[in-house]
Amino acid sequence: MVRQISTLCAICFFSFSGCISTYFKTPNDMYKTSATIYADDGTEKKGELTIQFETGFDPESITLFHKETGETEKLNMKSIKYYKINKSSYFPKKMDLDLNGKYYFLFVERLTNENSRIQLYELHQLYKSTATGEERKLYFISLPTFSE
Helix, strand or coil: CHHHHHHHHHHHHHHHHHHCCCEEEECCEEEEEEEEEEECCCCEEEEEEEEECCCCCCCCEEEEEECCCCEEEEEEHHHEEEEEECCEEEEEEEECCCCCCCCEEEEEEECCCCCCCCEEEEEEEECCCCCCCCEEEEEEEECCCCCC
16 A cells, blocks of 8 residues: 555656756747846846747746745846856847848847957747758847947
8 A cells, every 4th residue: 555655656746747847948948947137237136037939928028937935027128138047148139030120139149258349149049830940040240339
């Protein structure tokens, strides 16, 4: 009987823990990934970051889950200076990818150091429109004071 109960507990644990997953596919498609957010007002916030711009969800905000309080905070893109995961920094940039005059805020990884005279950024995207899951990386050069 004890063995059956412990087996049942193990099945329940693995079933429920499988439902709570985290992932980082691109800087614009992640779910509950540990990160630090640096806001324009100088504040830092740590938690589990969710951004789902590539999947068509809210293109104006991201969410940060705070484990210690169990609360989720919705943050406006325009209030974020950048976020950091491990040693990589991701900055919001206003971009017109299709050259049609429509600008979107997307996070790009800065590849140069902070004090460089010209900044190099990478936009990593995964496309779900092809059976092979096409992937592309675009590179952009910007002056440190430009938002686009």
